[in-house]
Amino acid sequence: MNDDKINENLIVKLSFEFSLMIIEFAEGLELKRKFVVANQLLKSGTSVGANIWEAQNAESKADFIHKMKISAKECDETKYWLLLCKHSTQYPNCDGLLEKIEVLQKVLNKIISTSKRIGN
Template sequence: MERKNVVLEKSIAFALEVIRFTEMLQDQKKFVIANQMLKSGTSIGAMIHEAQNAESKADFIHKLKIAAKELEETRYWILLCERSEYYENPKQLKEQVNELGLILYKILSTSYKTKP
């Protein structure tokens, strides 16, 4: 029986939600934030997926650190939308990015502690 990889599944679900939200922003002609959020929000999962085939533990950590940077950038765009009176509040995205961040940072923390 194959075990589910929670971080992979959550990163896909988050990316799909980012796509939905940014398409709505694009329909409202809010292209700058939509494009920035689309790039960083979907990049999180791409880097997590890439880390699954890392060449070494150091490479694995490096790729997850890039995913964490993209996650923090996405949090920034979500925060701008949340605080702006001209944008819809992306409450669901905020919850998902926070949950994904907890998992990602836990994996990184554990990876630093384990020996190669």
Template sequence: MENKDNIIVNLTFQFALDIIKYTEELQENKKFVIANQLLKSGTSIGANIREAQNAESKADFIHKFKISAKEIEQTFYWLELCKFSDNNFPSVESLINQLENISRIVNKIIITSKNK
């Protein structure tokens, strides 16, 4: 899936694929609760952004992006639990870096959309 014109759609789609891969690794290590939470929040980011592409109004568009921003924060939470846990979770550094980039773009889109 590639949408050449929409960077945030592409970034969040790739992030969702990477989250799926990471959570499959967690499930293999029997870390089911964190895996399920991370899978839900990490894939929801892009789903809401995708839905915003067909928003019925500017307010609806902003609302979908705000939901994505909330899911980003939740995903940061689960990734940080993995990072700082004493239970030997696989490295989350690249996922955190991707998410920081996505977060900056999402917040900029929200601010820009509000000012239009």
């Protein structure tokens, strides 16, 4: 998959853009010496898109669904870390990221449910 494919697939585009935002947010946390949370957010937040990217070359429908479910779990974990940031003092505002993760979760859940129905 090349750069052109990012814009051709909604979930790939959303997750790629989200990953870039997470990288920027995590770098800001590191500047504030919030290393543990920055590392956790960087791992889970970029894993969402990495698994979606990998799902585009799934070996089967079941493999596709499995990879998308992993992405959904990574969304949940990322949301947890973002909520910790939101409700902790001395952390920057992350409301924009929380809004983006909500959209990602809705699209992912729709893709997973539709994929399960189609062809069964």
